[in-house]
Structures are given as structure tokens and as C-alpha cells.
Amino acid sequence: MVAGLDTVAPIERQSVAEQVAKKLMELVRTGSLKPGDQLPPERELAQILQVSRPSVREALRGLQILGVVKMRQGGGVYVTALEASDLLxxxxxxxxxxxxxxxxxxxxxxxxxxxxxxxxxxxxxxxxxxxxxxxxxxxxxxxxxxxxxxxxxxxxxxxxxxxxxxxxxxxxxxxxxxxxxxxxxxxxxxxxxxxxxxxxxxxxxxxxxxxxxxxxxxxxxxxxxxxxxxxxxxxxxxx
CATH class of the missing domain: 1.20.120.530 (GntR ligand-binding domain-like)
Known part of the structure; x- marks a missing residue:
């Protein structure tokens, strides 16, 4: 083994859900998705991103915990107002x-x-x-x-x-x-x-x-x- 490589942490593989969450976060960061915007339905979002619906569902759940998106009664996922109280x-x-x-x-x-x-x-x-x-x-x-x-x-x-x-x-x-x-x-x-x-x-x-x-x-x-x-x-x- 090359000297020093035994101390290097292994490269972590990102799950599909993590990749989906990062793509959505990038859309928010660049302003492509703005506060109050409704995201496409889960099925459509999965087709657009070419991933499974469970991966989309997991990504949205994580973004909801982070305060980036919220689920409204009656259906629909929306970008939050991105206020400090939500994100923090x-x-x-x-x-x-x-x-x-x-x-x-x-x-x-x-x-x-x-x-x-x-x-x-x-x-x-x-x-x-x-x-x-x-x-x-x-x-x-x-x-x-x-x-x-x-x-x-x-x-x-x-x-x-x-x-x-x-x-x-x-x-x-x-x-x-x-x-x-x-x-x-x-x-x-x-x-x-x-x-x-x-x-x-x-x-x-x-x-x-x-x-x-x-x-x-x-x-x-x-x-x-x-x-x-x-x-x-x-x-x-x-x-």
C-alpha cells in the first residue's frame, strides 16, 4: 500500500436521494425555484430527474426537515419563504x-x-x-x-x-x-x-x-x- 493512503478516509458515495436534494437546492440557490413556487408532482419530478419515486420522496422529506420545502394540506410541495426561522x-x-x-x-x-x-x-x-x-x-x-x-x-x-x-x-x-x-x-x-x-x-x-x-x-x-x-x-x- 502506498504510504499515507491508509489514513485517507474512503470516498463516500452519495445516495440518489442526496443527489436529488442537492439538485433541488441548487435550483433554489440560483433562483430557478423561488419562495412560494410549487414543485412538480412526485411522479413528474421522478421522470424529469430520471430517478425512482422513493428517491424523490426521501429527498423531499429531507428538504422539508431542513425547512427548504413544505407540504401543504391537500397536496403539493412548495418552496418555503426561506426565512431564517425556517432554515435554522x-x-x-x-x-x-x-x-x-x-x-x-x-x-x-x-x-x-x-x-x-x-x-x-x-x-x-x-x-x-x-x-x-x-x-x-x-x-x-x-x-x-x-x-x-x-x-x-x-x-x-x-x-x-x-x-x-x-x-x-x-x-x-x-x-x-x-x-x-x-x-x-x-x-x-x-x-x-x-x-x-x-x-x-x-x-x-x-x-x-x-x-x-x-x-x-x-x-x-x-x-x-x-x-x-x-x-x-x-x-x-x-x-
Whole structure:
């Protein structure tokens, strides 16, 4: 045997179902299949791809688990809206099962959201600032309503992501937010946590109003640290 080949992993053969799934994913990636598009019936799809119906069925089942397609009542397979909440559901499930990864998630959020807030301070427009002030006014009345506050919290951060003017950071920030939602749900039920988040939001908005990138970035990082600390404390209580 040639030296070193004994340590090389064998080449893995892809199943037909995996090949079908990859072809469909490529169609989505290139825009040939768009959100809301209905896929051909299983039989027709099998004929087009020259594979068996069971292989198509297995591929579609896998893509459904990944949040790329969904089965609608009454028949039909459709491309999802491809929102972060759909595509990150499997990873969110893994995070729920592996709580220590919350450390890495919040480390990433501190870095990304701090940068986003700094850019937003420089680029935010009047309409976005008006929207954020309106959201804070709503949040003030939701300090005893964890569900309502979480909804407004998501919108507050979404507006800031968009205000950064960077679509890539906007998508990454939104994805991280979705991944942290389950942990945040636990924390938001704890007395005093919503008040702490609201105070953080006020500080962030003050920095955005002042167009102070450094202050906005620091305020957002403090907020992320607060989220991390209160989340860990809440998780300890439910163990």
C-alpha cells in the first residue's frame, strides 16, 4: 500500500436521494425555484430527474426537515419563504439539546450585533429612528407581557439590522437572533429581565439618535452581555 493512503478516509458515495436534494437546492440557490413556487408532482419530478419515486420522496422529506420545502394540506410541495426561522430550525433544535453552545452563540452575537449597531448609528434614517421610538413606547407597556415583549424585541433588532445598510450583516444578525429565541423565552419569564432589556434598548436608541457609532456599539455589546447573563441564570433554574 502506498504510504499515507491508509489514513485517507474512503470516498463516500452519495445516495440518489442526496443527489436529488442537492439538485433541488441548487435550483433554489440560483433562483430557478423561488419562495412560494410549487414543485412538480412526485411522479413528474421522478421522470424529469430520471430517478425512482422513493428517491424523490426521501429527498423531499429531507428538504422539508431542513425547512427548504413544505407540504401543504391537500397536496403539493412548495418552496418555503426561506426565512431564517425556517432554515435554522434544525440548528435551533441542536442548540436546545446542547446548552453549552449558548456560550459560543452569544460570543458571536456580541461581535456581530456590536458591529451592526455601530454601522446603524452612522447610516440610520429618520424613518427608522421614528420606528424605534414607537417600538420603545410599546415596550414600556409590555414589561409584564413576556410574549408581547419578545415580539417587539425582534422587531427592534430587525430595524437596527436593516439600518446598518449591510444586507449580509442583516441576514447574519437575524439568524443569530432566531437561534437564541428559545433561550430568550426562558429568560423573559424571569422577573426583572424585561426591565433590564428595556433599559438597554433605551441606551442603544440614545446612541443611534446621537449618531455615535462607538456608543451604539458599546451599548449593544452591553445588551448582548446582559442577554447572555440573564439567559444563563434562567437556564440554571430549570435544570
Amino acid at each position: 430550525a434544525p440548528l435551533q433544535f441542536l442548540l436546545e439539546l446542547n446548552a453549552p453552545t449558548v456560550d459560543a452563540l452569544h460570543e458571536a452575537r456580541i461581535l456581530v450585533e456590536g458591529t451592526i449597531a455601530g454601522l446603524a448609528a452612522e447610516r440610520i434614517d429618520a424613518a427608522s429612528r421614528t420606528r424605534l421610538h414607537a417600538l420603545l413606547a410599546v415596550q414600556r407597556g409590555l414589561l409584564r407581557d413576556p410574549v408581547g415583549f419578545r415580539v417587539s424585541d425582534m422587531e427592534f433588532h430587525r430595524v437596527i439590522y436593516t439600518a446598518s445598510g449591510n444586507p449580509f450583516l442583516e441576514r447574519v444578525g437575524g439568524s443569530f437572533f432566531v437561534l437564541g429565541m428559545e433561550y430568550r423565552r426562558i429568560a423573559s419569564e424571569t422577573p426583572g429581565v424585561l426591565e433590564r432589556s428595556f433599559a438597554d434598548h433605551e441606551a442603544i436608541l440614545a446612541a443611534l439618535d446621537a449618531r455615535d457609532a462607538v456608543a451604539a456599539s458599546e451599548a449593544m455589546r452591553r445588551h448582548m452581555t446582559s442577554v447572555y447573563e440573564t439567559t444563563l441564570a434562567a437556564m440554571e433554574k430549570v435544570r
